[in-house]
Amino acid sequence: MEGGARMIVTIFIVCSIFLPLASAKLGPQGLRVGFYENSCPQAEQIVAEVVSEAYRKDPGVAAGFLRIFFHDCFVYGCDASILLDSIPSGEKVEKDSPANGKFLRGLEVIDTAKARLESECPGIVSCADTLSFATRDGSVLAGVPQYNMPGGRRDGLVSRAADIISNVPLANAPIQQIAELFVKKGLTQEEMVVLTGAHSIGVAHCQNFAYRVNKYNDTFQTDPKLDDADSANIKSACQRQVSNEEIEKTTLPFDTHTPFKMNAGFYTNLFKGTGLIESDQAMALDPRTRPIVGRLAEDEGKWLNQFARAMSRLAAVDVKTGSEGEIRKQCRSVNLENKGNTGIAQNLGKTNSDNNFDSSRTLIQASIPIQAIPLA
Numbered sequence: 001m002e003g004g005a006r007m008i009v010t011i012f013i014v015c016s017i018f019l020p021l022a023s024a025k026l027g028p029q030g031l032r033v034g035f036y037e038n039s040c041p042q043a044e045q046i047v048a049e050v051v052s053e054a055y056r057k058d059p060g061v062a063a064g065f066l067r068i069f070f071h072d073c074f075v076y077g078c079d080a081s082i083l084l085d086s087i088p089s090g091e092k093v094e095k096d097s098p099a100n101g102k103f104l105r106g107l108e109v110i111d112t113a114k115a116r117l118e119s120e121c122p123g124i125v126s127c128a129d130t131l132s133f134a135t136r137d138g139s140v141l142a143g144v145p146q147y148n149m150p151g152g153r154r155d156g157l158v159s160r161a162a163d164i165i166s167n168v169p170l171a172n173a174p175i176q177q178i179a180e181l182f183v184k185k186g187l188t189q190e191e192m193v194v195l196t197g198a199h200s201i202g203v204a205h206c207q208n209f210a211y212r213v214n215k216y217n218d219t220f221q222t223d224p225k226l227d228d229a230d231s232a233n234i235k236s237a238c239q240r241q242v243s244n245e246e247i248e249k250t251t252l253p254f255d256t257h258t259p260f261k262m263n264a265g266f267y268t269n270l271f272k273g274t275g276l277i278e279s280d281q282a283m284a285l286d287p288r289t290r291p292i293v294g295r296l297a298e299d300e301g302k303w304l305n306q307f308a309r310a311m312s313r314l315a316a317v318d319v320k321t322g323s324e325g326e327i328r329k330q331c332r333s334v335n336l337e338n339k340g341n342t343g344i345a346q347n348l349g350k351t352n353s354d355n356n357f358d359s360s361r362t363l364i365q366a367s368i369p370i371q372a373i374p375l376a
């Protein structure tokens with residue numbers, strides 16, 4: 001076993017011994033820490049090993065899992081609907097949305113973990129739990145203190161690209177709109193700021209921030225909130241005279257100094273005007289979120305602990321438990337026996353109208369053309 005995997009497994013065992021009360025506690029909607037202790041005792045260890053191995057080859061997977069998980073949980077709950085490649089109706093799935101699509105990293109690692117789980121405990125561990133454990137393990141490898149991740153989620157049968165726009169926050173969305181989305185999911189404004197600290201690791205593609213340096217608005221060519229060095233960096237990365245295909249793949253790290261380390265540098269950078277995406281930057285300017293950003297910037301240890309707690313709350317959003325959904329055999333498609341059973345109303349629990357969506361919002365990823373824009 002690799003050193004990283006051994007560390008996660010050891011911490012996991014220590015936590016299981018010393019936190020018996022926590023492991024006996026039922027969470028909201030029937031989730032439970034140690035859910036597989038009888039049915040598949042090695043489940044979390046298997047996921048930890050697969051994640052450690054993947055992280056050793058590419059530490060970027062930790063960021064990939066966090067983003068996949070967030071986008072999964074915000075679209076009809078943490079039910080692994082984001083992992084489906086297709087649904088029987090033939091509709092476009094969540095993965096097909098420009099907000100997800102080719103930008104999702106780490107999907108094949110989830111496939112590997114699930115394949116190992118199926119070979120050792122067939123039909124027991126859901127894809128939704130596999131993704132939850134992998135996300136926890138990735139974030140711990142990136143610096144978050146070890147935390148318990150309850151299990152017991154079941155997998156959804158439906159995934160629709162059309163549901164993304166109203167549930168997933170966009171890079172240029174105003175704070176008010178983003179906060180409303182979090183509150184609709186049962187999370188607080190503070191948890192929104194705490195969780196967005198996930199942008200301490202990982203990357204963003206030019207199409208999510210290049211507009212900030214190219215005819216930003218009628219008054220400013222460049223977003224005045226951006227620090228000068230940063231706007232020069234964005235111009236040089238995103239306005240190169242290269243093919244559209246190459247620009248489309250171009251990314252910049254959220255944190256250039258420690259791109260793989262979860263730390264409070266994300267929050268201090270926001271005060272310096274070096275937030276890569278506009279919505280992050282806005283959190284340091286909005287009077288409702290600025291004091292939260294300030295507190296988190298000053299106390300990294302506190303933020304990391306709060307992050308772990310907020311992740312467990314995110315992981316409980318609109319979950320399916322009991323006899324809802326299914327335990328998929330493989331994460332990219334619904335089980336054969338349920339292929340004719342994917343009616344929207346019966347599987348989602350909620351409909352678009354329940355969530356009172358504002359469909360007037362534009363999807364930045366879809367609306368900004370990706371091209372090598374000549375410098376003005």
Ligand code: HEM
Nearest residue numbers: 063064066067070103169170171195198202203204205208
């Ligand atoms: C608050 C509203 C949020 C907005 C507007 C937002 C938006 C974005 C955008 C535009 C990207 C870049 C995607 C790309 O170009 O590839 C991104 C990446 C990322 N997001 Fe968020 N996000 C938000 C909250 C969150 C939360 C709550 C989490 C996790 C708990 C998260 C985790 C990540 C991670 C880790 C990445 C990097 C992914 C990678 O490197 O592959 N984000 N986000």
